Amino acid sequence: MSDRTGNRTIERKQSHVDICLHGEVAFSGKTTGFEKLEFEHNALPEIAFSEVDLSTTFLGRKINAPLMISSMTGGYSEAATLNQRLAEAAERFGIPLGVGSMRQALENSSYRESFAIVRKYAPSVQIFANIGAPEVAKGLTDNEIAIMLDLLEADGLIVHLNAAQELFQPEGNTDFSHFLDRLAIITAKISVPVIAKEVGCGISAAAALKLLEAGVKVIDVAGAGGISWQKVEEIRYTREFGQEKRFSLPALDELLNWGVPTAQCLFDISELKNKYPDFSEIEIIASGGIHSGIDIAKSLALGAQLAASARYILKALHEGALEETIETWLNDLRAVMFLTGSAKTEELRCKRLIIKP
Numbered sequence: 001m002s003d004r005t006g007n008r009t010i011e012r013k014q015s016h017v018d019i020c021l022h023g024e025v026a027f028s029g030k031t032t033g034f035e036k037l038e039f040e041h042n043a044l045p046e047i048a049f050s051e052v053d054l055s056t057t058f059l060g061r062k063i064n065a066p067l068m069i070s071s072m073t074g075g076y077s078e079a080a081t082l083n084q085r086l087a088e089a090a091e092r093f094g095i096p097l098g099v100g101s102m103r104q105a106l107e108n109s110s111y112r113e114s115f116a117i118v119r120k121y122a123p124s125v126q127i128f129a130n131i132g133a134p135e136v137a138k139g140l141t142d143n144e145i146a147i148m149l150d151l152l153e154a155d156g157l158i159v160h161l162n163a164a165q166e167l168f169q170p171e172g173n174t175d176f177s178h179f180l181d182r183l184a185i186i187t188a189k190i191s192v193p194v195i196a197k198e199v200g201c202g203i204s205a206a207a208a209l210k211l212l213e214a215g216v217k218v219i220d221v222a223g224a225g226g227i228s229w230q231k232v233e234e235i236r237y238t239r240e241f242g243q244e245k246r247f248s249l250p251a252l253d254e255l256l257n258w259g260v261p262t263a264q265c266l267f268d269i270s271e272l273k274n275k276y277p278d279f280s281e282i283e284i285i286a287s288g289g290i291h292s293g294i295d296i297a298k299s300l301a302l303g304a305q306l307a308a309s310a311r312y313i314l315k316a317l318h319e320g321a322l323e324e325t326i327e328t329w330l331n332d333l334r335a336v337m338f339l340t341g342s343a344k345t346e347e348l349r350c351k352r353l354i355i356k357p
Ligand SMILES: Cc1cc2nc3c(=O)[nH]c(=O)nc-3n(C[C@H](O)[C@H](O)[C@H](O)COP(=O)(O)O)c2cc1C
Pocket: 001, 002, 016, 017, 020, 070, 071, 072, 073, 099, 100, 101, 130, 158, 159, 160, 197, 198, 199, 200, 222, 226, 227, 287, 288, 289, 290, 308, 309, 310, 311, 312, 314
């Protein structure tokens, strides 16, 4: 994610894709929490299935379904193909899309096309630029911010918070000092909204509050229960340094599975909207382990505006089943909306979730 220089960055971004597709990177013993919840059945839906309308809004624009393709890649030649395919799917389904960290685009102009291609193939949907918290903490110039936004004609800037990933990354940058102050300067300066997201350890209510006070408009929780980026980086570390130990065995297990589950983040951050009138308009993205339309439906009922997915989308793309996968997820969502009597996504947001017996 956060990129430093040249070949090392390219190697990292390529191996992230490879490890996410083929490595053992799921949390062990920790889940998103969605599986513990179910909707109360409505025996009287009083709507026709054909009436179910998945469209909603995100940051003031209509989108065709409450789903987003999460930030993944860019910055090396093969990434252009991945980004093109993701962009084509986003355009076809009329849903937003994020690109991977753009540090490489700032350091090396040769790979800018691998990001810019997204706008070419997704001319009408919202596209979000992406940069890591360590780069924000170090300080981004106005010119660097302009390069990222202009390359994509971006609808917003995603800043990813990835302390645990950087901690495990062999070449990680673990200096997050001054981040909030520098973030506040950016949110005050740029004309598009800033989204703060984690990458799989989740955002607590306390952290979300600080981010909102710094001017962030959307929180993407990217909670625990999907992919553990600590595990991804531990695989890279072991490839580089063999079995050299950094942590005691019991601590390693806990650190590799560190984070707040996705459903818990949604529950806690939604409460903030009720508690702080100033933040009642903020939007929440549910991500971290989303892999069906049932997860999307539960996300909305827990207060998210939409749900986002990275790894399962990448897997579907790799298996040649990207569009089919998205289509089935949307059908799952239509089924839940019908069975809860929700013709519109707004109605689903008020439906009751119960804890499974
Ligand atoms: C191959 C890959 C590369 C990623 N690179 C980035 C990145 O550059 N910036 C970022 O914010 N998140 C990145 N992510 C994290 C995802 O956007 C997402 O937050 C995380 O994987 C959790 O969602 P998931 O369980 O649906 O995968 C990446 C994910 C994958 C699978």
